[in-house]
Ligand SMILES: Nc1ncnc2c1ncn2[C@@H]1O[C@H](COP(=O)(O)OP(=O)(O)OP(=O)(O)O)[C@@H](O)[C@H]1O
């Protein structure tokens with residue numbers, strides 16, 4: 192870099208790469224800087240190649256006249272290039288590519304007398320000083336100081352404001368002035384030597400054009416150049432970066448390393464190439480970095496926008512923080528009381544809650560108060576959740592679901608905060624239903640336990656929230672529990688969960704309804720009688736019945752059937768009751784025969800005993816822990832059982848062992864009757880100790896038989912033994928009487944494995960079974 196003085200700060204602004212580019216493609220140079228292409232073709236201040244200018248002369252002329260140079264408001268001093276008069280006359284095209292070269296012979300520098308150094312920022316310099324400085328820095332440059340009479344004055348402002356302001360952008364004019372185009376053979380060596388005398392790089396700053404931008408853009412050429420030079424500030428920064436040191440260090444390097452003349456060319460070319468490559472690489476890296484940053488920035492903006500605008504995202508965000516989880520209601524329009532079967536009483540009780548939610552005024556006008564909380568009590572899977580959903584669905588209000596275990600947190604305050612959130616949301620959306628499943632896990636008795644250190648806090652919060660709103664505010668809390676006795680007393684006192692609705696296991700009618708409901712959702716044989724399945728599924732909950740139908744549908748699909756038949760329903764019922772079939776188990780014929788006679792023994796007793804339950808099915812297919820079984824179906828759910836019915840049950844149980852004994856002899860009886868004896872003994876014991884059905888022990892209950900006197904204990908045992916023995920004898924009598932039927936049934940079982948009620952009847956009536 193050249194430096195004239197402290198007051199005049201020259202700038203070297205052209206990177207070496209531009210220079211090399213210019214050299215390698217002198218006729219059509221295009222320099223690309225961050226996407227802005229500056230083509231030399233556009234420049235007009237050019238010289239015909241055959242008239243090589245002498246930069247030394249031009250510069251010395253210029254400097255010699257600095258003191259008188261006048262710069263008008265639009266006139267810019269930019270080395271000799273800027274001062275052009277009569278361009279049309281003195282310029283000619285060097286070739287068809289419109290590379291215009293300056294002919295110094297025909298150009299003149301215009302030195303208007305009114306110009307002063309202040310405008311150029313050189314006010315503190317005197318002419319002598321400038322001469323001295325130039326002579327020192329550029330020895331020989333000003334040797335022909337006398338101005339050629341052939342030079343005239345010209346004024347041309349730069350092509351753009353940017354150039355006007357910063358100057359030195361047009362490297363090409365410099366290159367052209369250096370006779371590069373005419374002397375390709377001098378190549379890099381000449382460029383490098385010219386570098387030392389690169390006057391165009393020396394620029395004094397200190398004035399600004401006051402011309403308005405619009406006026407400056409009047410001429411088409413100016414506008415064109417403007418568009419070229421309108422570059423983002425980083426481009427300007429890039430252009431203005433100091434590259435002079437490259438040149439300087441190259442010269443210094445050559446001097447210090449004493450590189451011989453002959454090798455200087457190669458050295459410089461290598462230097463230039465390396466420089467170019469490095470610059471291209473840097474440029475590339477910068478570009479990709481800039482692009483990546485831009486993409487990241489856009490993504491960040493989009494993300495922030497999404498989080499702010501999209502409630503779903505924000506809810507998710509809040510939820511994932513864990514401590515302040517938000518609660519979303521569910522509209523339960525699709526669930527109504529129609530969907531809940533077999534719990535008519537519970538539905539009736541809840542109907543008034545639906546009315547209240549639909550029309551709260553109706554209740555408040557009369558001054559009535561509805562309970563704030565309703566407690567649904569019942570075994571698992573009986574439809575408590577379904578009922579609560581149906582209440583919300585019937586009333587068409589939001590339904591907030593929460594499971595008690597969600598509030599059971601190890602961290603202090605989290606459970607309480609969740610309860611607060613739940614109630615706040617619900618109150619804001621009243622009328623609505625809050626359903627808290629497994630209420631016992633949040634509202635259990637407030638015991639200090641290391642497992643639930645903050646449960647007390649959570650219950651207190653729940654109590655506070657329940658007290659915190661008025662009965663007719665429109666928020667109904669429905670809690671569900673399998674263990675009402677485990678609930679904290681404070682929770683079930685009036686004013687909180689003061690209405691209790693029992694949701695029991697469905698009776699045979701309820702089970703039939705539930706089975707029909709779920710059968711209607713699948714393809715099923717119309718001959719199916721759901722009542723038969725309902726009768727055989729005593730104690731099944733709604734959820735279990737739904738599962739039964741589903742399993743039957745799966746079985747039908749596996750077997751390639753088009754629809755579900757009774758067989759699949761029976762199959763899935765047995766599977767649920769007794770475990771899956773064990774078809775793979777290899778049972779020898781002897782054991783199969785014993786099992787067939789044993790099961791037939793049960794069936795014969797059941798069939799020929801008046802008070803026994805009707806037979807539903809007999810099978811010798813191993814299932815779960817059993818090798819076979821006979822199932823009996825009560826016609827209805829039995830609320831009470833008579834003495835005769837209990838004795839009949841005992842007789843049926845005895846039928847298996849009696850059959851073994853009669854058919855195979857006392858020595859061949861098996862262990863297979865143990866569960867039958869268990870069953871019979873339980874019935875006999877209850878008859879004696881609970882039901883007052885023993886004449887000897889009277890109408891008295893004996894709960895803890897271990898604490899009874901030895902006499903009483905032996906009397907009880909005696910009575911039980913008599914009952915069992917009598918039962919055994921009755922069974923023996925029946926089987927002896929119906930030995931033929933017994934044999935037929937056993938053989939039919941050995942043939943068909945499973946027989947249903949109708950088939951059993953056919954066999955026992957001595958008819959032939961249809962071949963299956
Ligand atoms: N009475 C019923 N009518 C129709 N479907 C029922 C009935 N009871 C249960 N179900 C079916 O069983 C599923 C489970 O029932 P639900 O969750 O309501 O039982 P729950 O009593 O709340 O059980 P838990 O006490 O285990 O929470 C229901 O989604 C429904 O499909």
Ligand SMILES: [Zn+2]
Nearest residue numbers: 847863864867
């Ligand atoms: Zn048995």
